[in-house]
Amino acid sequence: MEFSQQLSTTPTSAEDRAAILANPGFGDHFTDHTAVIDWTLKDGQGQWHDARIEPYGPIAMDPAASVLHYGQEIFEGLKAYRHADGSVWTFRPEANAARFNKSAERLALPQLPPEAFVESLRQLVSVDREWVPSGDGEALYLRPFMIATEAFLGVRPAHEVSYRVIASPAGNYFGGELKPVSIWLSTNYARAGRGGTGEAKCGGNYAASLAAQLEAEANGCKQVLFLDPFNDDAVEELGGMNVFFVFTDGRIVTPALNGTILHGVTRSSVLQLAQDRGLTVEERKITLEEWRRSVEDGTLAEVFACGTAAVITPIGELKTADGSITSPAPGPDSVAMAIREQLLGIQTGTVEDTHGWLTRLA
Structure with missing residues (x-):
């Protein structure tokens, strides 16, 4: 799947990013971009389309979007780790992709090809790799999610869906020294x-x-x-x-x-x-x-x-x-x-x- 890129014209400055990475917390700060793939059901056939990287920001959504009324949504959580040579790796993304699709099946959402799931992570981390922290126990937390975006109040699976990935630098989840x-x-x-x-x-x-x-x-x-x-x-x-x-x-x-x-x-x-x-x-x-x-x-x-x-x-x-x-x-x-x-x-x-x-x- 090919991803187009629309990069942010106002990315976080190196100084501000360094200040955030000095004490990232968990889920408090977000990188400059997001990965997006849309899905539409038309004539009985579903199709993923418009895979892209775009600036991180609010999602424009109709007030009647199905996710807001019937909770048709799923998500995943995994991390990207910086190795000593500066390269960035993630852990068992295929397992997350499989679980994502199992969740999608239960919530009557479309299946996302596992290769598209992994590629969306690669595309996002590639443009926001400077956000990956290198401190002990730190990582870039990746949050893929899928939401039903069709404006329709009937109770049925949505015909329009958006898959997205956002990323957040993360420190120790419980904070400070690890203890019981x-x-x-x-x-x-x-x-x-x-x-x-x-x-x-x-x-x-x-x-x-x-x-x-x-x-x-x-x-x-x-x-x-x-x-x-x-x-x-x-x-x-x-x-x-x-x-x-x-x-x-x-x-x-x-x-x-x-x-x-x-x-x-x-x-x-x-x-x-x-x-x-x-x-x-x-x-x-x-x-x-x-x-x-x-x-x-x-x-x-x-x-x-x-x-x-x-x-x-x-x-x-x-x-x-x-x-x-x-x-x-x-x-x-x-x-x-x-x-x-x-x-x-x-x-x-x-x-x-x-x-x-x-x-x-x-």
């Missing part, structure tokens, strides 16, 4: 249900988690944990991260994908790297009671969460309305820290990529 976080157990809210959109990456899932997130923050927690109350209070996932349990006998356990849990790219990478280390990998139901009991009898060694934004973060405490469950403090030789260092090393080019996960963007 406290999470809140949600008992009043559910993130997803059977037959719903839980395994799709769509905005509605995240909107549904925000009330619980506010509850978590009111109780001094960074994230919220959701359970399946109809399945023995089985652990599902955090508001935006998958969760793992490491046991003293060498097992690493994560909730099985069941239609309500997001297919995390970092999750699958952690499972592979854990297996490479000789750990016994289990994808199965794990209940809140098993979590509590394993802490009490000393068989649980670590609990951690993972996702694109935060990579891997140890969980120190699960707070509930009835008390708390405290996880063992991770040591320097913990599984979570070892896999985190290996994963970051692969992404930044300091550890050999034996699985062929890296793709060069610039």
